[in-house]
Amino acid sequence: MKARIEITLKTGVLDPQGEAIRRALDGLGFEGVGGVRQGKLIEVELSETDPAAARQAAEQMCEKLLANTVIERYSVEIV
Amino acid sequence: MKARIEITLKTGVLDPQGEAIRRALDGLGFEGVGGVRQGKLIEVELSETDPAAARQAAEQMCEKLLANTVIERYSVEIV
Numbered sequence: 001m002k003a004r005i006e007i008t009l010k011t012g013v014l015d016p017q018g019e020a021i022r023r024a025l026d027g028l029g030f031e032g033v034g035g036v037r038q039g040k041l042i043e044v045e046l047s048e049t050d051p052a053a054a055r056q057a058a059e060q061m062c063e064k065l066l067a068n069t070v071i072e073r074y075s076v077e078i079v
Numbered sequence: 080m081k082a083r084i085e086i087t088l089k090t091g092v093l094d095p096q097g098e099a100i101r102r103a104l105d106g107l108g109f110e111g112v113g114g115v116r117q118g119k120l121i122e123v124e125l126s127e128t129d130p131a132a133a134r135q136a137a138e139q140m141c142e143k144l145l146a147n148t149v150i151e152r153y154s155v156e157i158v
């Protein structure tokens with residue numbers, strides 16, 4: 001199975017990388033661009049065949065390594 | 080409208096960041112982890128109200144700034 005993990009900054013946490021992108025888009029002449037937020041997308045191949053167990057493993061990976069849960073939230077999709 | 084842009088490395092392009100994650104997961108005792116790929120997730124708020132125009136603008140942003148189309152592919156979802 002494959003776990004598709006999205007990690008994004010929590011609402012209210014400053015995102016300087018997103019802000020840099022916003023300014024660059026502005027500088028390139030794109031109009032009507034409001035806020036920009038950048039997150040991470042991590043795809044993990046798992047040998048686990050049970051979707052529930054795969055999801056649990058992926059969530060453990062987020063808690064222990066992939067996400068900084070103080071400032072980031074994660075969502076896991078099993079595909 | 081909001082454009083949700085996913086940028087991932089094309090198949091076959093080496094992903095050292097993903098490989099580093101795989102090794103770290105392995106070191107933490109996670110079993111059955113195959114390949115890991117890391118990509119980017121960018122959310123752009125657009126004042127554009129026409130979905131087709133918003134998609135076109137987001138694709139232009141990918142071509143001109145957000146993605147390196149030599150090694151990365153992007154997908155745009157308008158939400």
